[in-house]
Amino acid sequence: MKNTAFLLSLLLAFNVQAASSSLTAKIDGIMKEAIGSDAPGCNLGVSHNGQFIHKAGYGMANLELDVPLDGNQVHRMASVSKQFTAMAVLILVQQGKIDLDKDIHAYLPELRDYKAKVTIRQMLDHTSGMGDYDLIAPSFEGEKSERAITLKSAAGGEFRLGNQDYLTISEFYDVVKTVPLARAPNTQFQYSNLAYFLLSVLVEEVSGKSLRQFSDEHIFKPLGMKHTFFSDNPLEVVKNRASGYKLNDEGRYVIDMTNLFWVGDGGLHTNLDDMLIWNNQFYQPKVGGDPDALIKMMNTPNAQIQPNAEEGYANGQFVSQFKGYTKYAHSGGWLGTLTYFARYPQLKLSLSMMCNDVSNGAVFDALNEVTTIVIDNITSEQTP
Numbered sequence: 001m002k003n004t005a006f007l008l009s010l011l012l013a014f015n016v017q018a019a020s021s022s023l024t025a026k027i028d029g030i031m032k033e034a035i036g037s038d039a040p041g042c043n044l045g046v047s048h049n050g051q052f053i054h055k056a057g058y059g060m061a062n063l064e065l066d067v068p069l070d071g072n073q074v075h076r077m078a079s080v081s082k083q084f085t086a087m088a089v090l091i092l093v094q095q096g097k098i099d100l101d102k103d104i105h106a107y108l109p110e111l112r113d114y115k116a117k118v119t120i121r122q123m124l125d126h127t128s129g130m131g132d133y134d135l136i137a138p139s140f141e142g143e144k145s146e147r148a149i150t151l152k153s154a155a156g157g158e159f160r161l162g163n164q165d166y167l168t169i170s171e172f173y174d175v176v177k178t179v180p181l182a183r184a185p186n187t188q189f190q191y192s193n194l195a196y197f198l199l200s201v202l203v204e205e206v207s208g209k210s211l212r213q214f215s216d217e218h219i220f221k222p223l224g225m226k227h228t229f230f231s232d233n234p235l236e237v238v239k240n241r242a243s244g245y246k247l248n249d250e251g252r253y254v255i256d257m258t259n260l261f262w263v264g265d266g267g268l269h270t271n272l273d274d275m276l277i278w279n280n281q282f283y284q285p286k287v288g289g290d291p292d293a294l295i296k297m298m299n300t301p302n303a304q305i306q307p308n309a310e311e312g313y314a315n316g317q318f319v320s321q322f323k324g325y326t327k328y329a330h331s332g333g334w335l336g337t338l339t340y341f342a343r344y345p346q347l348k349l350s351l352s353m354m355c356n357d358v359s360n361g362a363v364f365d366a367l368n369e370v371t372t373i374v375i376d377n378i379t380s381e382q383t384p
Contacts, residue, residue, distance in 0.1 A: 020053065023377050027054050027370050034366035035059045040245040040253065040357035042338075043071050044367075045272035046374055047350045050280050053374075055272055061242040061356065063253060073242040074227055074271050075354035076258075078332025080339045081230070081268035082196050083298070083316030086124055087287075088203050088215050090297050090315065094289040097206045100124070100302065107202050111177045118185050120202065123195040125303040125313050130192040131182030136175055163258050163335055169232060172262045173201055189307045193265035196316075200230075200264025211263050222287050225277050228270040230263040238269060244336015247359040256336035256358055266334060272352055279343060279350040299328065323375050333358065340367060347378055 027046070035041035041059015045052055057069030092098040098107070100121040105111055107120075114129075122128035136159075159165050167175070176194055183190060200211040207214045212230040220228045231238065246256040261267065270278075282298075285291030301314040312319035317328040322344070329342035338355040351374070353367050 023374070024054055024056075026373055028056065030366050030369050030373075031056075031058045031363075034362045035357075035360065040243075040355070040360075041069050042353050042355035042357075042363050043069050043073060043075065043242070043272055044354075044370070045071065045276060045350075045352040046370070047276050047279060047352075048374075048378060049348045050276075050283065052272075052276060059357070063243070063245065069242060069356075071272055073240050073354075074238055074269050075242050075339065075356065076231070076244070076266070076334065076337045077268040077270055077339050077341075077354070078266045078334040078337045079193075080330050080332040080341050081263070081266045081316075083330060084215060084219065084230075084268055085196055085199050085203075085211065085264045086315035087219060087294070087298060088211060089120065089124065089199055090294055091218050091288050092203065092206055093297070094294060098202070104128075104198065104202070107205050108177070108198065111198075112180065114181050114185075116181070116185050118181070120199070121302040122185055123192070123199055124315050125301060125305075126189050126191050126195065126307075127186050127303040127305045128192060128195050129181040129183045129185040129187065129190065130195040130198075131179065132191065132193050135179050135182065135194070163256070163260075166234070166259050167262070169262045172197070172260075186303070186305065189303075189305050189313065196265035197262055198264070200262070203264075219287055220274075223277050223281055225270070225274040228268065228274045228278075230267045231269050232261050232263050232267065234259050234261045240271075241269070242354070242356040244356050244358065246336060246357065253357075258335040266332065272354065275341060275352040276350070279352075282343060282345070283348065322371070325375070331364075338363060340364070342371070344375070347375065349374065349378060 031044060035058040037059065039059050040063065043057045046054040055071045057071045059069050061067045061069045061073045089098060093100060098120060101119050103117045104120060104123065118128045123130065176197060179194060203211045203214050210232060212232050215230060243255065244257040245253045248254045281287065282295055285295045288294030298315050301312050301319065306312045310320055317330055320327050325344050325346050327342055327344055332339035336356055336358050338358055340353040343350045351367065351371060353363065355363050
């Protein structure tokens with residue numbers, strides 16, 4: 001009987017290992033089809049039950065030095081940063097320093113008069129009526145707003161919202177505080193990077209610490225996220241950072257990295273290991289005055305107005321359904337950066353993708369394919 005039990009356990013372990021190897025091979029095949037081995041690419045992490053079931057890099061971290069992506073590089077996260085900004089705000093709510101239903105002017109009185117009440121709750125869920133970068137630059141992603149503020153570069157021409165011109169955080173705030181609302185508050189979901197930048201200013205105003213300092217003290221250090229920080233200094237050296245690239249009109253890769261280093265709407269730097277820690281915080285909460293209550297707040301939409309009939313929004317997370325399972329997710333895109341992070345609480349599954357080629361939209365198709373086979377794999381294992 002003992003020999004039989006031992007043989008059965010060996011057979012089970014062999015089957016599990018074989019299934020894991022098969023899944024890894026499938027994921028590798030999908031990602032390698034989307035990413036050339038000598039081109040910029042992505043780091044991809046897939047976790048289940050709090051542990052990686054797949055972690056790998058595809059493509060190059062640095063084309064100049066021929067350094068490959070290996071799953072460990074630090075990436076700029078673009079708009080995936082927003083959920084970290086939201087958590088910092090909610091921690092201050094728990095500390096009694098922020099009231100979500102107060103007008104933002106109660107904390108930042110120097111903002112222009114919006115002629116309407118704009119609450120922190122509305123800012124967190126993009127119903128504040130605040131606009132986006134098109135209101136501070138003549139042209140943003142090919143669109144031009146008639147209400148855009150005329151912002152000039154140091155040379156006197158139009159300000160280029162990329163890697164050509166530069167503003168400090170305080171200079172950017174001086175601009176944003178003069179920007180009018182794009183529409184009346186609490187009437188429509190309108191994604192606003194400006195609102196999340198102002199939330200970073202709010203954190204600094206009420207805590208006396210920058211968003212970088214506050215999040216490091218209250219989120220990253222307590223969780224052990226050693227490679228995560230809001231980068232508010234364009235000159236600092238970031239160890240093991242993946243360089244950003246894009247294809248130019250001639251089809252050649254060129255360096256594509258921003259020199260705009262305000263934070264809140266973006267600016268977070270991290271890696272796959274730390275995003276696994278962040279994912280696990282949602283199941284075994286450790287930070288905040290009441291960790292369980294903090295996670296409940298994070299996962300609860302603040303506004304009744306949502307992006308659309310199929311999708312909600314809760315504190316830097318789009319909430320939707322995929323294959324019948326609830327998904328909390330957000331993507332990010334900026335100069336030399338494409339990112340994605342998704343959690344599936346019912347499956348204890350998460351996927352983190354960090355890419356350094358802004359030109360390669362095919363990686364999102366690959367990620368959707370990876371997500372499908374991973375979910376199918378997990379659910380088939382759970383079926384008796």
